[in-house]
Amino acid sequence: MNQNPTPQTSHDTGDYVTVNIGPSHPAMHGTLRVIALTDGESLIKVDPEIGYLHRGVEKLGESLTYHQFIPITDRLNYCSAIPNNVSYEMAVEKLMGVEVPEKAQLIRVIMMELARIADHQVCIGILGVDLGAFTPFFYLIIQREEIYEIFEWFNGARLTNTFGRIGGVDADLPDDFEQRWEELKPGVRKANDETEKLLTHNRIWMDRTIGISAFSAEDALNWGFTGPCLRACGVKRDLRIDEPYCMYDKFKFEVPVGKNGDVFDRYIVRMIEMEESIKIIDQAYKRYKEMPADAPLMARVPKVIKPPAGEVYSALESPNGELGFFVKSDGSAKPYRIRIRPPCYMIYQAFPELVEGELIADLVACLSSLNVIAGELDR
């Protein structure tokens, strides 16, 4: 790593100070490191370094069978493991040409949207903490715990859910899901309301977020942005609508878009998405209830999965953006190559362009608003 980046302006180099931020720093989300060249408080050059949480997930996948890899995908975006599981399962199902039963798809939708709410709650909560607004964090985290309770009660794990199997899901929703969900819903809405009251029109919040690390739509597309960060730039792109999977084309929901692509827009987009997720879960559960109780949950797949030789790419809209799996099979029981396309990997590589010229404090705000999760960034 270049410890002393060369200054880009003609300013007297003697005034610049190199500041190392992270990897062990509470504002750097665990394992991110940024080497910043600063002029007083402003950032002249920013150099992010990643890889501190690299565990060789892709290499590991080549030595495991197709089903054994599902628990590994939990460890990518650990704030919302379920979309990771489903994305991988969808890629293998596509490779095998398996059609997943409708009931299983609905359970997947319900669980993925719950995970989306939980992920956005963490993201906004942490964004608040990083900017000094500590209270909303508690409102949101309490509700996230309630969602994790549902996950735990569904399959025994809070974070590493290992949800579903290749070809469907392993278990039906428990009988009292409706009651649990109806209890949870007002709580989530109330927490969102109170967060919004505390933050959205708060003078300090607005000063710290509006116009910070604004990004144009062209730049965002050029850098490979997806998800809320792209939508904040004003591009209406959501794989749930553009390339529907899991029956998302049957549900009615809005895709919020921002305008300036700044921290504030990313925050607002996420706030609205949570409300839309609640709507999707309601619709999905209504459809689920109409299904016969003995409808199949699993497609007919062999016990030992040996997809035909070939390679496919399959992606879904995870809370952070396009999460894709490229799976190459040579016809044996182990994948030949697995490539994970994490959404925040593409977003974080534009970090220097996002924050250069801003203040050090804004670097923290920008990083939180991108929702960079080291687990999926480093794999």
Next chain:
Amino acid sequence: MDLKKRVEQCLGPNNFVVAMIECQGDLSVEVPKRSVVDVMRLLRDTSGLGFDFLSDLLGVDNLDLNKPKKKPKKKTEEGEGAETEEEPKDKGPVSPRYEVVYLLLCLERNERLQVKVRVEESDMEVDTLTPVWKAADWPEREVFDMFGIRFKGHPNLKRLLMWDDFPAYPLRKDYPLEGQGEERHLNYDD
């Protein structure tokens, strides 16, 4: 017109198409390595194709692809056994060994295309795609990090996930899963 024909129409006149494979609805087109940047510009700018978004870029090592597969020992030695041992000989080692796969997306029509480039072990260099899409920056660094394929003209071709003086390329098929005992020595004097 379906995607395969349109891609053929666009790339065909310049002899850019080496092969086209379809797998479960995913179309992948193999192109010559030396013209990969031209191909990408064509695919991006031709109306009717408009692949304006680089979704991902990855490397593949094909070393083990034609390796003889272990057959169950139930079969008798005569006939069957001899046949299975001869099979890999016909195919021989995969050449070229490496592949770089580009995953493109057309935002307007939501179509996806895989563009594939084969890389010989003797010439491990591919032209960089960073002038076309900035998104190629880190993925190219990662392919270099994991496979040792160099990207000519990349502005900052350094290791991405492993540390700078890591001695091997971990995603190559001849690199053991458990590693080779590499250790990182931090030099605090710098």
